[in-house]
Amino acid sequence: MVAAIEIDGLTKRYGDVTALDGVSLSVPEGSFFGLLGPNGAGKTTFINILVGLARKSGGEARVFGHDIETEYRAARDRVGLAPQEFNVDRFFPIREVLEHKAGYHGIPSPEARQRADEALKQVGIYEKRDTRFDWLSGGMKRRFLIARALVTDPDLLILDEPTAGVDVQLRHDLWELITDLNEGGTTILLTTHYIEEAERLCDEVAILDQGRVVTVATPGDLMDRGTDRITVTFRDPIRSTPSIAAGNGQVEAVEIRDGRLVVSASQGGLVAPELVRELDAAGYEIVDLDVSRTSLEEVFVELTRSDSSVTEEGTA
Amino acid sequence: MSRPTVQLRTLVRREILRFVRRPYNTFLPPIITNTLYFAVFGVILGSRIGSIAGVSYIQFVLPGLVVLGSISDAFENASFSIFHGRWNDYIDAVIVTPMSNLNMVASYVIASAIRGIVTALLIVGVGLVFTSVPISHPFYLAANVLVITTLFGGLGIIGGLWADDFDYLTVMNQFILRPLVFFGAVFYSLSVLPPLWRQVSLLNPMVYMVNGVRYGMIGVSEVDPNTSLAVLSTATVAVLAADYLLFRRGYGLTE
Numbered sequence: 001m002v003a004a005i006e007i008d009g010l011t012k013r014y015g016d017v018t019a020l021d022g023v024s025l026s027v028p029e030g031s032f033f034g035l036l037g038p039n040g041a042g043k044t045t046f047i048n049i050l051v052g053l054a055r056k057s058g059g060e061a062r063v064f065g066h067d068i069e070t071e072y073r074a075a076r077d078r079v080g081l082a083p084q085e086f087n088v089d090r091f092f093p094i095r096e097v098l099e100h101k102a103g104y105h106g107i108p109s110p111e112a113r114q115r116a117d118e119a120l121k122q123v124g125i126y127e128k129r130d131t132r133f134d135w136l137s138g139g140m141k142r143r144f145l146i147a148r149a150l151v152t153d154p155d156l157l158i159l160d161e162p163t164a165g166v167d168v169q170l171r172h173d174l175w176e177l178i179t180d181l182n183e184g185g186t187t188i189l190l191t192t193h194y195i196e197e198a199e200r201l202c203d204e205v206a207i208l209d210q211g212r213v214v215t216v217a218t219p220g221d222l223m224d225r226g227t228d229r230i231t232v233t234f235r236d237p238i239r240s241t242p243s244i245a246a247g248n249g250q251v252e253a254v255e256i257r258d259g260r261l262v263v264s265a266s267q268g269g270l271v272a273p274e275l276v277r278e279l280d281a282a283g284y285e286i287v288d289l290d291v292s293r294t295s296l297e298e299v300f301v302e303l304t305r306s307d308s309s310v311t312e313e314g315t316a
Numbered sequence: 317m318s319r320p321t322v323q324l325r326t327l328v329r330r331e332i333l334r335f336v337r338r339p340y341n342t343f344l345p346p347i348i349t350n351t352l353y354f355a356v357f358g359v360i361l362g363s364r365i366g367s368i369a370g371v372s373y374i375q376f377v378l379p380g381l382v383v384l385g386s387i388s389d390a391f392e393n394a395s396f397s398i399f400h401g402r403w404n405d406y407i408d409a410v411i412v413t414p415m416s417n418l419n420m421v422a423s424y425v426i427a428s429a430i431r432g433i434v435t436a437l438l439i440v441g442v443g444l445v446f447t448s449v450p451i452s453h454p455f456y457l458a459a460n461v462l463v464i465t466t467l468f469g470g471l472g473i474i475g476g477l478w479a480d481d482f483d484y485l486t487v488m489n490q491f492i493l494r495p496l497v498f499f500g501a502v503f504y505s506l507s508v509l510p511p512l513w514r515q516v517s518l519l520n521p522m523v524y525m526v527n528g529v530r531y532g533m534i535g536v537s538e539v540d541p542n543t544s545l546a547v548l549s550t551a552t553v554a555v556l557a558a559d560y561l562l563f564r565r566g567y568g569l570t571e
C-alpha cells in the first residue's frame with residue numbers, strides 16, 4: 001500500500017531561515033497522524049509544500065505516490081486542507097465558495113451544490129449558507145474552513161492548528177467529526193501545539209523542532225519514554241532511604257519527601273507492583289500508593305527543549 | 317463535460333460574477349466617462365474641428381475610446397483579481413486544487429477579455445446615442461478587439477503577480493497605460509504631427525491598436541491593418557506564454 005504522505009530529506013529555506021532541515025516522514029494511509037511542534041517549528045511550511053503553496057528547496061515529497069511537483073494535479077486532487085490562516089474569498093456567500101472549490105476539482109455544478117450543502121450541514125453552519133465569510137463568528141469561520149476541506153471528499157485531510165483559539169464546544173465537535181472521518185478511512189494529518197489533542201486523537205505523532213523531526217512514535221510510546229513518579233505513603237513516615245532492587249535499571253531516582261518515598265522510574269506502572277512487594281517484604285507498612293504518569297506535555301517539552309525558547313520568542 | 321472544462325468554467329464564471337455583481341464599479345464608470353468624452357469632444361469641440369479622415373470628429377474619436385476603455389478594464393480585471401487574491405490569500409484556495417497552471421491562466425484571461433469586450437460594447441452603445449457608428453470591416457473590428465482585450469488581460473496577470481501593494485496597480489493603469497493611449501492617436505490623426513513625432517509615435521504600441529479598431533470601424537488606417545493585427549497577435553501569444561511560465565514558477569504566488 002502506498003503511504004498517504006511520503007517525505008524524504010525535505011528541506012525549505014526562506015533566505016537565511018531554514019524552515020525545514022531534511023525532514024523524512026511516512027504517513028500511512030488511513031492513519032491519524034499528528035505533527036507536533038512549538039511555534040516556528042516548520043509545521044505550516046511542511047503542509048504548504050505538500051499543497052503547492054511553498055516550493056521545496058530540496059528533497060522529495062509524494063502524496064499517495066504522486067510527486068508533488070511533477071504530478072501536482074493528481075497529488076492535490078486527493079487533499080483537503082483547512083489552513084491555519086483564513087484564506088477565503090470574501091466576495092461570495094460561503095455556499096458559493098464551496099461550490100467553486102468543488103468546481104476547481106472538476107465536480108460539475110449540480111453535484112457541487114449538493115456537496116456544498118452537505119459539507120455545511122456536516123460542520124453545522126448550513127443555516128449560514130447565504131452569508132459571506134466576513135460575517136461569520138470566529139468559531140464558524142473555523143467550521144467553514146473544515147467544510148471547504150471536506151467538500152471534495154478528500155482521502156487526506158490536513159488540518160493546520162484547527163483548534164487554535166476556539167471554544168471547548170467547537171473543539172469537541174471538531175474532534176468528533178474528524179474521528180468519524182478517520183474511522184471512515186480518511187487519512188488525517190493534524191498539526192497542533194496542544195499536546196492533549198494529539199494524545200487523544202492521534203495514532204502516531206511526529207515531533208518537529210526547528211525544522212527537524214525529533215521523533216516519530218505513538219503517543220503511548222512517547223509517554224513510556226518519560227519518567228513516571230511513584231509515591232508511597234507509609235503508616236510511619238520514613239527517614240532513611242530503603243535500598244531498592246525493584247524495576248532493575250528503570251529506576252532513575254529515589255528520594256524522601258515529607259516522610260514519603262518518591263521513586264522516579266520509566267514505565268512506573270510496571271515498577272510499582274514489584275516495588276510494593278519488595279517494601280512489604282522488608283516490613284514497611286504501606287497505606288497509600290500513587291503512580292503519576294508523565295504527561296506527553298513533559299516529554300514534549302523535554303524533546304524540544306533545545307533552544308526552543310529562542311525560537312518561540314522569535315515567532316510568537 | 318470533461319474535468320478541465322468544468323474547472324475552467326468554474327473559475328471563468330467566478331471571475332465574471334465578480335464584475336457582473338458590482339455594476340457600479342465596473343459598468344457604470346465607462347458609461348459615464350465616455351458620455352463625458354462624447355459630450356465634450358464630439359458635440360462641443362467636434363463641430364469646430366470638422367471632419368478628419370472623411371468622418372466627423374466624434375466618429376474618428378470613438379474607436380480610440382473603445383480601445384482606451386476596453387484595454388484598461390481588461391487589465392484592471394485580471395490585475396486586481398490576482399493582486400487582491402494574493403493580498404487576502406484567497407488565491408491560495410485556487411492554487412491548492414488540481415487545476416493546471418494553463419487552466420488557471422486561461423480562466424483569468426478569458427474573464428478579463430470578456431470584461432473588456434463588454435466595456436467596448438458599452439462605449440459603442442454610448443456612441444450610438446451621439447452619432448451613427450460605422451462598421452466597415454467587421455472581421456478586423458472583432459479580431460482587433462478580441463486580441464487587445466486578451467493581450468491586456470494577459471498583461472494584467474503579470475501586473476497582478478508583480479504588484480506588492482495597491483499603489484502598483486494605480487501606477488500601471490494611470491501612469492503607463494493611459495499616457496500611452498492618449499499619445500496613441502486616439503484624439504488626433506498621426507498626419508497632423510511633425511515628421512519626428514510621427515516616427516516616435518510609431519514606437520507606441522497603442523497606435524497600432526487604435527488604428528486596428530479604427531480601420532474596423534471607419535475603414536481608414538494609417539498603418540497596414542494586417543501588419544498591426546499580426547504584431548498584436550504575436551505580442552499576445554508572447555504575453556500569454558509569459559503568464560503561463562510565471563504561474564508555473566509560482567512567481568508572486570508561492571514562497
Ligand SMILES: Nc1ncnc2c1ncn2[C@@H]1O[C@H](COP(=O)(O)OP(=O)(O)O)[C@@H](O)[C@H]1O
Nearest residue numbers: 014017019038039040041042043044045315571
Ligand atoms: N514566508 C516566509 N518567509 C520567511 N520565513 C518564513 C516564511 N514562512 C515561515 N517562515 C519561517 O519558517 C519557520 C517555520 O515557520 P512555520 O512553518 O510557520 O512554523 P509553524 O507552523 O510550525 O509555527 C519560522 O522560523 C518562520 O519564521
Ligand SMILES: [Mg+2]
Nearest residue numbers: 043044045084
Ligand atoms: Mg503554523
